[in-house]
Amino acid sequence: MTETALANLQNLYRIFTVPEAPDSTLGSVDHAISENVADFLQKHIVALERSLEDIEKDFSTSKIPEEPSFVSAYTEFVKQKLVAQSVHTAAPGFVGHMTSALPYFMLPLSRIMTALNQNLVKVETSKAFTPMERQVLAMLHHLIYRQDDSFYEQWIHDSQHALGAFCSGGTIANATALWVARNQLCRPEGSFAGIAQEGLFKSLQHLNCNGLAILASQRAHYSLGKAVDLLGIGRDNLVLVDTDDDNRIDVDALREEYSKLCEKNIRPLALVGIAGTTETGHVDPLDELADFAAEVGCYFHVDAAWGGPTLFSRTHRHLLNGINRADSVTIDAHKQLYVPMGAGMVLFKDPHSLSAIEHHANYILRHGSKDLGSHTLEGSRPGKAMLVHAGLSIIGRKGYELLIDLGIEKALSFADLINTHPNFELITAPELNILTYRYNPAWLQEKMARLDKEQLQQINLLLDFITQEVQKRQREAGKTFVSRTRLRLARYHGEQISVFRSVLANPLTTTEILTAVLEEQCAIVKQTQVQSFIEKIKQIIV
Numbered sequence: 001m002t003e004t005a006l007a008n009l010q011n012l013y014r015i016f017t018v019p020e021a022p023d024s025t026l027g028s029v030d031h032a033i034s035e036n037v038a039d040f041l042q043k044h045i046v047a048l049e050r051s052l053e054d055i056e057k058d059f060s061t062s063k064i065p066e067e068p069s070f071v072s073a074y075t076e077f078v079k080q081k082l083v084a085q086s087v088h089t090a091a092p093g094f095v096g097h098m099t100s101a102l103p104y105f106m107l108p109l110s111r112i113m114t115a116l117n118q119n120l121v122k123v124e125t126s127k128a129f130t131p132m133e134r135q136v137l138a139m140l141h142h143l144i145y146r147q148d149d150s151f152y153e154q155w156i157h158d159s160q161h162a163l164g165a166f167c168s169g170g171t172i173a174n175a176t177a178l179w180v181a182r183n184q185l186c187r188p189e190g191s192f193a194g195i196a197q198e199g200l201f202k203s204l205q206h207l208n209c210n211g212l213a214i215l216a217s218q219r220a221h222y223s224l225g226k227a228v229d230l231l232g233i234g235r236d237n238l239v240l241v242d243t244d245d246d247n248r249i250d251v252d253a254l255r256e257e258y259s260k261l262c263e264k265n266i267r268p269l270a271l272v273g274i275a276g277t278t279e280t281g282h283v284d285p286l287d288e289l290a291d292f293a294a295e296v297g298c299y300f301h302v303d304a305a306w307g308g309p310t311l312f313s314r315t316h317r318h319l320l321n322g323i324n325r326a327d328s329v330t331i332d333a334h335k336q337l338y339v340p341m342g343a344g345m346v347l348f349k350d351p352h353s354l355s356a357i358e359h360h361a362n363y364i365l366r367h368g369s370k371d372l373g374s375h376t377l378e379g380s381r382p383g384k385a386m387l388v389h390a391g392l393s394i395i396g397r398k399g400y401e402l403l404i405d406l407g408i409e410k411a412l413s414f415a416d417l418i419n420t421h422p423n424f425e426l427i428t429a430p431e432l433n434i435l436t437y438r439y440n441p442a443w444l445q446e447k448m449a450r451l452d453k454e455q456l457q458q459i460n461l462l463l464d465f466i467t468q469e470v471q472k473r474q475r476e477a478g479k480t481f482v483s484r485t486r487l488r489l490a491r492y493h494g495e496q497i498s499v500f501r502s503v504l505a506n507p508l509t510t511t512e513i514l515t516a517v518l519e520e521q522c523a524i525v526k527q528t529q530v531q532s533f534i535e536k537i538k539q540i541i542v
């Protein structure tokens with residue numbers, strides 16, 4: 001071996017063995033990153049100076065570096081090119097998305113999780129992490145279904161069953177639930193070996209129908225579209241039912257859609273209720289949906305990716321009444337359980353449900369083993385359940401209750417601020433902690449009440465430009481942030497309009513910050529280009 005090759009080998013060996021002492025290479029790297037992150041986070045939501053196109057130039061080579069480099073050199077790259085150009089999702093003024101601040105203890109615990117590098121697919125690579133994940137699933141199951149102690153004693157560590165599946169997020173959780181629903185409907189029967197064995201075509205022949213469908217409201221998360229695509233049901237058969245004025249599924253419209261499916265001989269595979277819609281935070285009437293699902297004999301899933309933790313709150317949990325009647329429920333831990341990105345769960349009322357999607361392999365996941373991988377869509381998975389366990393243990397039910405109650409109170413006071421402000425129109429009032437609004441001065445709102453449909457369309461189009469421009473400029477300025485979406489509103493003849501969307505989940509967001517969000521938006525409207533839209537509106541109205 002040459003001297004260089006030997007040095008390379010020794011260095012390679014070092015990167016797996018250097019201890020994390022403060023003065024070691026890794027220690028100083030870590031320190032440097034922490035310092036830099038702290039400095040950066042104190043100042044910005046987003047770095048201002050560089051456009052995404054410009055940033056792309058730092059990540060444009062497709063060649064893997066030939067030679068090893070120093071960790072310190074790479075750290076410098078991370079500091080300059082990555083950290084400084086990241087989004088500070090924990091900033092109290094970042095109230096536009098579902099990603100918010102993390103409790104401080106998640107960081108050191110994440111390091112332990114990474115250091116242990118457990119693989120939850122099987123007990124052989126996770127040991128205590130498997131029972132812990134099963135416990136976390138049982139805790140969330142209990143939050144939803146409230147079974148008695150003997151139920152959990154029987155099922156929590158049962159090798160043949162699982163109370164739920166831990167996964168990387170709400171998308172996989174929803175897909176897992178609908179996979180179970182599909183396989184239950186198309187289960188083995190007589191000479192038919194089931195959809196898992198024989199596929200969709202033979203299943204439709206067996207069920208003597210022309211297709212399968214999933215029913216949910218227009219406000220459903222787009223992950224349901226991915227699920228129907230993956231499950232072979234077809235996007236055309238994801239039936240999105242109209243909502244009422246409060247963005248909740250219209251149960252009469254649901255009945256109509258169901259009848260249309262029956263006429264076409266299409267079998268409803270599942271009905272999905274939403275507890276906390278992504279865009280407006282509203283909760284479907286879950287009890288009514290459970291009644292309907294029972295009436296027509298269809299699987300009932302609740303997507304509570306966002307709103308599930310509302311169950312911690314004694315004041316607000318009634319909003320989710322009926323959730324315990326669902327066959328399965330999605331909850332995202334990386335949303336309102338304040339766990340770092342990449343943690344979701346789907347819980348099943350019946351511990352036998354997951355058997356419908358069970359898979360085994362000879363080298364792992366053997367029949368009768370407690371390996372969780374036999375019941376999950378994903379294979380290798382990190383020990384993220386540890387962070388959910390930490391949150392539940394350290395914050396506790398009462399702590400989460402406080403967080404939920406605070407968020408909802410804050411959303412209500414932000415709605416008050418908007419309602420009393422002369423320049424804004426509240427579009428959807430908060431039921432949980434999400435609301436939507438737009439810039440629309442009181443004088444204009446007054447005039448709009450007297451306009452015909454065509455004039456309203458013209459004005460709304462110009463207001464859309466204002467919403468889009470203000471949101472973009474506010475994001476680029478990097479001081480405060482709200483997101484933007486489009487909603488159909490009865491008050492504007494069912495027309496779609498652009499709105500600001502605000503998510504109040506960060507406990508550090510104050511009324512002063514929310515006032516500043518509105519002030520900044522008013523200041524942006526005064527900028528020449530945005531003002532030109534106001535001038536155009538005035539011309540239409542005069």
Ligand SMILES: Cc1ncc(COP(=O)(O)O)c(C=O)c1O
Pocket residue numbers: 098168169170171172174221223274276277278303304305306332344
């Ligand atoms: C209601 C709802 N369901 C599902 C999802 C998907 O979750 P994830 O992004 O974790 O896959 C989201 C994400 O925002 C959501 O709001």
